[in-house]
Amino acid sequence: MAKSAKTEVKSTAKKSAKAFGNVFAEALGAAAATAAGVVLTRAAEGMSSGAKKVKEKAPAVKKAAKRAVKRVAKKKAPARKKSKKVRKER
Numbered sequence: 001m002a003k004s005a006k007t008e009v010k011s012t013a014k015k016s017a018k019a020f021g022n023v024f025a026e027a028l029g030a031a032a033a034t035a036a037g038v039v040l041t042r043a044a045e046g047m048s049s050g051a052k053k054v055k056e057k058a059p060a061v062k063k064a065a066k067r068a069v070k071r072v073a074k075k076k077a078p079a080r081k082k083s084k085k086v087r088k089e090r
Contacts (some may be wrong), residue, residue, distance in 0.1 A: 025073035032069040033062040 040061060044054040 021074060025070045027068040029066040030074045033066040036062045036065040 039058060040054060041056040044051040044058070047054065
């Protein structure tokens with residue numbers, strides 16, 4: 001009974017962590033897209049020649065920035081190596 005309860009708690013915790021990670025990735029992606037939009041708008045305003053081309057490319061750049069940030073945010077952290085001291089004790 002106690003073992004199945006522990007397993008259930010562990011499973012629920014993993015699901016919650018995964019859901020939080022997805023929400024976090026979405027938030028970072030949205031922030032990146034917004035920041036990219038601001039940068040591109042300012043760049044377009046600053047340049048007299050080519051401003052039309054920059055504004056035309058803005059949606060594609062924003063989308064790419066959002067995808068890149070979400071991809072990085074969803075990656076798992078690499079496993080840490082155990083120290084030699086810990087390995088010898090086992």
